[in-house]
Amino acid sequence: MAVADRYRQSPSRCSGPDILRARKTLWTLIFFLVAVLPFGLTVTGTLAIEADYPPVGAMEEVDGVSLHYVDVGGSTTKAPGSLPVIVVHGASGNLLEPFYSLGKAFDPGQRVVFVDRPGHGWSERGGEASADPERQADLVAGLAGQLGIQKAVFVGHSLGAAVVAALAVRHPDLVAGLVFVAPATHPWPGGVAWYYSVAATPVVGDLFAWSISLPAGEAMMEAAAKSAFAPEAMPEDYLQRTHIRMVLRPSEFLANARDVAHLSENVTRTSKRYHEIKAPTVILTGDHDSVVYPSIHSLGLYRDIAGSRLVVLPGAGHMLHITHPQAVVDAVREVIADAAQVAGAS
Template identity: 40%
Template sequence: MISIGAVVALAILALLTQVVVVVLDRAYPPLGEAVTVAGARLNVVELGPRNTTDPPLLLIHGASSNLEVMRRPLGDLLARNHRVILIDRPGHGRSTSSVDGDATPDIQARMIAEALGKLGISKVILVVHSLSGALGARMALDYSERLAGLVMLAPVTHPWRGGVGWYNKAVTTPGIGRLLAYTVTLPLGLLLVGPAARAVFLPQQMPDGFVKDTATLLLLRPREFLANARDLVTLKAAVAAQAPRYAEISVPTTIISGDVDMTVSTDIHSRPFAAAVSDARLIVLKDVGHMVQNVAPDLVISEIDAMIGRIATERASAARAATPRRPIA
């Protein structure tokens, strides 16, 4: 039986959590356009010129983050010359979700494809990081007509040994999970979020101000923490189910990973994915960890530009081939 003292302590923690949520929401208000799709309202931010003939670049973040992780510095740099679209995945950042089962890559791929249709965008070059590697692969499988190309940064693509952290399983446990999320998660998270973020950057150093500049603290809000945990606990089964289909992927694909990534193993994910996809190019960066878009943004941009150039060349060749030749007089 729970003591009165424990009940009072949980009540205080719940109140503190709600106060901090209000503070965080005011500190990081929505900056983009809300696009309503089946099961979610997705926050979409657009950067760069709109009048380019090149395919727009759609950047999607991974776990425990939001679109600001892809915006700084990669999105801002790309926007100097390209139309860039950034989306908070369902339940993350400034996106909301009304579906508890929205964690799997196939459902999130459907939501993003629907959002592109509502934005009037036919094809994009999709740039994904970490967990969203599974989402990018799924879009290439189920919505290839929406992709002109695929760029994978330290992607998750295959099942791995082990789990995803006991706390993710705990907060997704019926009953007790929501209690944890709305009481102890945020206070503890405030203490742990900095060290956790620094660990993801290893062996590189985390940039100064990274947690603040990328609105990482939004993760600690109960509804987002629950969404993130659901993403993670369902991910292994999801990639195990879709990995046998990777040979079906036909869109031009570039994978960039670090050889000492301790968060997402290049040997378990990037190398097998590159081997399975016929039109794939794999680049492994020496002595680089998980945050390749922060460590080597110029390289990532050059590879994206190379893909855009290839697409333009193929488009021009197809146009010439389709043009009827005049008969020789």
């Protein structure tokens, strides 16, 4: 039999229809691996994180936004001469992050409220406007009012300091004193980490958050946290006790990224009014902070707020509320004493 005849009698296994079916199967597999599988893993991972870290405090609705908070000492006898303290956490965190070290650091009877910023922890986001520290400040002020707090000392760490500064500008009657911890409050040159920019981009950011942000974040989290503490050591139980993995949930990842990506432009507007702040103020900064620029933010607040006090902690990094909680407590005591003098003189 001729070779040509044998081919006609035994059709090739790689005929045109077979090739098309193989290509379709291949592209289906690629689509599943690239899109469906990461999405499914993200949903599963998010549900697991939320099951591992349920809410630890109470919820209060403020201007249509449900805020999660922990009120320490709210129903106990107050320490003599004390004022309520409200603590606002920074980026990539939640209320348990400052509560980790400050929850039991204050005097017995001292009322301290820790709040999840909008879109973080178990607080609702409340729309895209909540990326602005001014909007977050209004919500925190509303929470204070609903908790019956008429005057308080506000403590803000890092990005939370921008919220506290905005609150002092917009709600001065509520502010008895301010403590800024490693603040990020002023515009700075340059940008932010690439993943914040990507996540803050419409459409692309959502795809990024629902695909690779959770597994990539899991892989990078410990190293990133250690770099925030540097040159000081990160406590071994820090990641678990503070529930930091919650920031890897797509909704919170996007909220956090947009807070950070738009911070410089937002504080450009608000920082022009910092000179209006009259409340007693202490600014804490580490001389080895590599996360924010103390020369821009801490010195900027010291310049802008008349009568403020700047405390530079030698050898300290960015996580001062964890590594130097007593310094934060001492600063709060100082502004409470100063506020009492101001109230007595008025």
